Amino acid sequence: MQKNQVLLIVSSSLVFALTACQPPSDKTAPEADTQTTTDQSSQPLAEAKTPKELTKALVKLSEDTLKEQLICSKLEDTINTIDNKSEIENIHAVQHQLTACLPVADNTQILQWLTEYQAMYQRFLSVNSTNSINNVNSATDNRALYALMRTIEQDQKITVAQLKEVSPRVRYLVSLIRSGSDVHVRYLGEGDYEFYHDLTAMADIFIPYLPEDQAAFVQRMAKDNQEIFWFDTAIAFSFEELVERTVFWEDFIKHYPQSIFYNDAESLFNMYRYLLFFGSENTQWTDKEIRNFYDSDNKRLLLKLAKRPNNELAKNVQDFFTFMEQSDAERLTQYPIPDKDENGGEIDERNITQYQLNEALNLSSPWIATQDRNCLTGIICVDKDAQ
Known part of the structure; x- marks a missing residue:
């Protein structure tokens, strides 16, 4: 697992490695791309010396513009025809069309193509x-x-x-x-x-044409989801990376409160934060009584988090350490065990500590918000029923 520092804004020097399946996209800014295309297509007009040559140049320019518009209007249909019977040349054709169409598309259209392109690759690589x-x-x-x-x-x-x-x-x-x-x-x-396939290569096609918040979201998703999230109900990456991801998404929702991806980013933050304290079925960071860390480095990382000023996550960490230091009697006094859980069932003795920790941290379950959205496999989140 890579353990890089959190990045909120996509660096202008960011370069992604593209392979034969995804040839390199032009990293020049969209405005520069559009200007270059316009200058080249307008060159015959500037060189025309007679009325006849000017007329021919205008006709040619109109034909090229109409052809480009037609290609772009059919791009979504072209993407959606690709399935697990298609060949790699079909994907290359889509990539060439995107190269021509992305610089002149609005944000709504770009996000739609991005969604369709992600689904296209899933179909292409599926084996059933x-x-x-x-x-x-x-x-x-x-x-x-x-x-x-x-x-x-x-x-x-x-x-x-x-x-x-x-x-x-x-x-x-x-x-x-x-x-x-x-x-x-x-x-x-x-x-x-x-x-x-390489999610960073996919993201690289679209990032130059996205606003700052969307580019940051897509870049991070490509990085995190390149590797699997779960492995036999265990978290498939380190505690240090879990901390990094949690901090990133908290910073994202603070920095981009108006982002179109705000709700998905908030769901990701809540999920990572929950795993930070509760782990998973086959991944536990502390002993069953939640008094000692299995790895002292994990404690060090959380202590560092606790020092972040005016920070919700830091407050959660502080409450977590307070809970770790409480005796059984103190926990029972502060967080009494009810006769029934929220579903009307008896609370198993093995789950008492987890129940009390949940009360201490007052964190809502992240799984409700994520049960209908898949944010763990692509460069954007999608509805699970749409996959």
Whole structure:
């Protein structure tokens, strides 16, 4: 896991590495791109020396403008036709159209293309039962696919026999990996693998044409979601990175209260903050009684957070340390255990400490706000029912 300092504003010198699957986009500012395009397309007008040459130049300029407008008006349809039967050349065609259309599009249109482009890549890399080699024995097909994906993920040699046992679509995606395209394989845990691609390369296409807050949001999402979030119900990254992400999103919602991404950023902050104190089913930062950290470095990081002035997260951390130092009797006095929980069920003795900590911190569950939105796989959040 990378452990970089939090960045709120996208640096003008930011450069993303693009591979064969996503060729480099022009990093020049949108205004400069538009001006360059205009100067080049207007050059024949300046060179025209007779009325006839001027007329031809005007006609040519009108034809080019209409052609560009037509291409851009059809771009969304072109993106939506790409699925898990398409080839990489289809994506390259979309990228070339975006290069021409992004400099002249408004923000609403750019965000729509970004959303469609993200969904396009998910379709392109998806492998499901319809890709099965014969759809007769899915269990056998799944085992063959699993074995092949494991071989690729472990950077071992792929055999001809392995390729013959999987679908043509899987073989095609494997060929992209072998050719150095922006397609890779990773293990998700619990026996699942997936094909994935470079989110920073995707973000790089759109960032030059987004306002500051949106560019900062997309950049951070691309960085955080490049790797998996969960691994067998454990948090798949370090406590230090969890702290960094939590601080970033708190700073974001303070710095950009009018951002179109404010609600998603707030949901991310609440989720990361909750995990900072409660961990997950297979990730705990302290002992069961919440009195001692398993790793002293984690305590050091939280102590540093607690010193941030006039800060909501710092106050949460201070309350957390206060709770850690309380005796059982003090906790029971301050946070008595009710007969029933909020759902009407009995509170299990194993959950008493967690219940009391929740009362001490007074944090609402982040899972309600995130149950219908997916913010953990792409460069923007999307409704889960739309995926």
